[in-house]
Amino acid sequence: MADPIIEIGYVQILLLLGIPAVAVVFSVRLGLGLAREISIGTARSLIQLTAVGLVIGQVFRYATWYSVLLLLGVMTLIAGLTGARRSGVGMPRLVTVLPVVLGGVTALTMIYITQVVLSVRSWDPRYLVPLGGMLLGNGMTAATLAIERLVADLKAGTRDVEVLLALGAVPKAAVRRIQQAAVRSAMMPTINTMMIVGIIQLPGMMTGQMLGGTPPLEAAMYQMLILVSIMFVTLLTSALMTSFVAARLFTDALQLDRVALGRLGS
Amino acid sequence: MRGVCVTRNSATILEGVNLTVERGTVLQLVGPSGSGKTSLIRLVNRLDESTTGTIDVLGRSIRDWAPCELRRRVSIVFQEPTLLGLSVRENLRLPMEFAGAGSEDGYEFRMERALKLAGLEADWMERDESELSVGQKQRVSLARSLMTEPDVLLLDEPTSGLDPRSAESLLDRLRGVHEESGLTMIIVTHRLDEVRRLGGRMAVMISGGVAAEGEVSELTDNPPAGPIRDFLVGVETDG
Numbered sequence: 079m080a081d082p083i084i085e086i087g088y089v090q091i092l093l094l095l096g097i098p099a100v101a102v103v104f105s106v107r108l109g110l111g112l113a114r115e116i117s118i119g120t121a122r123s124l125i126q127l128t129a130v131g132l133v134i135g136q137v138f139r140y141a142t143w144y145s146v147l148l149l150l151g152v153m154t155l156i157a158g159l160t161g162a163r164r165s166g167v168g169m170p171r172l173v174t175v176l177p178v179v180l181g182g183v184t185a186l187t188m189i190y191i192t193q194v195v196l197s198v199r200s201w202d203p204r205y206l207v208p209l210g211g212m213l214l215g216n217g218m219t220a221a222t223l224a225i226e227r228l229v230a231d232l233k234a235g236t237r238d239v240e241v242l243l244a245l246g247a248v249p250k251a252a253v254r255r256i257q258q259a260a261v262r263s264a265m266m267p268t269i270n271t272m273m274i275v276g277i278i279q280l281p282g283m284m285t286g287q288m289l290g291g292t293p294p295l296e297a298a299m300y301q302m303l304i305l306v307s308i309m310f311v312t313l314l315t316s317a318l319m320t321s322f323v324a325a326r327l328f329t330d331a332l333q334l335d336r337v338a339l340g341r342l343g344s
Numbered sequence: 345m346r347g348v349c350v351t352r353n354s355a356t357i358l359e360g361v362n363l364t365v366e367r368g369t370v371l372q373l374v375g376p377s378g379s380g381k382t383s384l385i386r387l388v389n390r391l392d393e394s395t396t397g398t399i400d401v402l403g404r405s406i407r408d409w410a411p412c413e414l415r416r417r418v419s420i421v422f423q424e425p426t427l428l429g430l431s432v433r434e435n436l437r438l439p440m441e442f443a444g445a446g447s448e449d450g451y452e453f454r455m456e457r458a459l460k461l462a463g464l465e466a467d468w469m470e471r472d473e474s475e476l477s478v479g480q481k482q483r484v485s486l487a488r489s490l491m492t493e494p495d496v497l498l499l500d501e502p503t504s505g506l507d508p509r510s511a512e513s514l515l516d517r518l519r520g521v522h523e524e525s526g527l528t529m530i531i532v533t534h535r536l537d538e539v540r541r542l543g544g545r546m547a548v549m550i551s552g553g554v555a556a557e558g559e560v561s562e563l564t565d566n567p568p569a570g571p572i573r574d575f576l577v578g579v580e581t582d583g
Binding site for chain 2: 237238240241242243244245246247248251255329331332333334337
């Protein structure tokens with residue numbers, strides 16, 4: 079078994095901060111105007127990561143079902159709200175729907191992974207928290223990309239949609255191609271990662287596990303599990319969210335609501 | 345149509361339009377751009393909603409029709425032909441798919457018939473959108489609109505993107521379609537020579553309302569004085 083992981087204490091943090099300090103010097107010398115951003119970014123990373131480390135530390139210490147669920151619930155809410163804002167389309171209902179969809183899809187996937195595949199028989203935060211975090215983060219990004227693309231394509235393709243409606247299509251059929259393109263584009267980053275994983279770079283989680291002393295092959299298999307789960311979550315989240323947004327852009331008389339579409343950003 | 349009004353963002357698009365189109369006749373809508381012609385025909389197959397007023401199609405208020413069924417009975421050919429990057433066959437198949445009707449074999453006969461009505465040969469079926477000229481695309485759009493064997497055909501300036509010869513030949517074909525199928529047609533146009541070529545009745549729209557209505561020959565030969573005459577004389581000299 080490997081030696082226990084080397085602890086990063088105050089001294090190490092101070093030494094680590096030497097790197098951004100040098101980066102700031104470079105930025106000033108090269109006239110990049112990034113000194114402020116690098117400083118703030120470094121400070122924020124340090125504060126946020128310390129805070130999250132402390133919070134998750136508490137959850138790990140008690141490992142009760144409610145502390146795990148509370149943490150996952152807060153993460154879902156933040157991911158959902160951030161995603162709704164970042165999609166930039168400004169549809170008020172997204173704020174309530176995205177957290178629900180994201181939470182539902184993530185929960186479904188996690189139940190399969192932890193209960194069926196891994197047979198985790200306790201509320202062990204070591205499995206639930208990192209897995210949940212990664213699924214929520216990726217699901218959020220996928221939803222954002224898909225919604226953005228859907229709205230942009232609908233605006234550019236209004237005429238195509240109306241031609242299809244005029245030929246007797248229901249809205250679902252009229253937006254099918256645009257929705258497919260939106261889901262595909264949201265899936266591409268994940269698919270690309272699956273294609274090149276391990277060849278060009280080692281993913282963060284596998285690296286982390288190896289730093290923690292897990293044998294590389296085992297770490298690789300956990301990475302596989304995460305990748306497959308992410309792929310499923312991005313697919314389902316982007317498909318559900320694009321269906322939701324598209325459905326709200328048609329009237330009861332199956333008309334494309336061009337006023338509502340025009341109000342959306344992107 | 346009775347008392348049809350459309351307002352959008354407090355702008356009046358259509359104001360108190362009353363129009364009757366007898367079954368099996370042709371009505372041509374002419375008028376300056378922005379006079380509400382396109383807005384008006386988009387109401388008939390309910391692509392847009394009127395703010396007030398009623399529209400009956402085949403004796404039934406359009407609000408009582410299921411929208412998909414209404415759009416199969418009332419087809420539209422848009423100003424710019426849009427074939428969605430699909431082949432001719434795929435285009436013709438679309439309305440049948442949406443209707444969920446019949447088998448592929450059943451379509452074949454209809455497809456050939458629709459192509460023929462639009463003045464295209466059956467061997468055009470496998471061509472792709474990229475192989476077609478604008479005029480040919482417009483004919484495919486026409487054939488596609490005829491696939492559901494509609495009762496009413498709406499046409500929104502179907503010749504506007506075409507050169508004069510293709511425009512003429514499309515109009516002749518439209519007259520042929522009308523004569524062969526007895527289809528009711530409402531056609532938006534802005535060229536007086538085309539209006540005369542197609543014949544039937546016409547309505548002149550000015551500022552969102554119907555300013556005059558009558559037989560084409562009657563109105564074009566003896567336009568009433570005022571804005572209608574100004575408009576008709578204007579387009580004639582432009583043309």
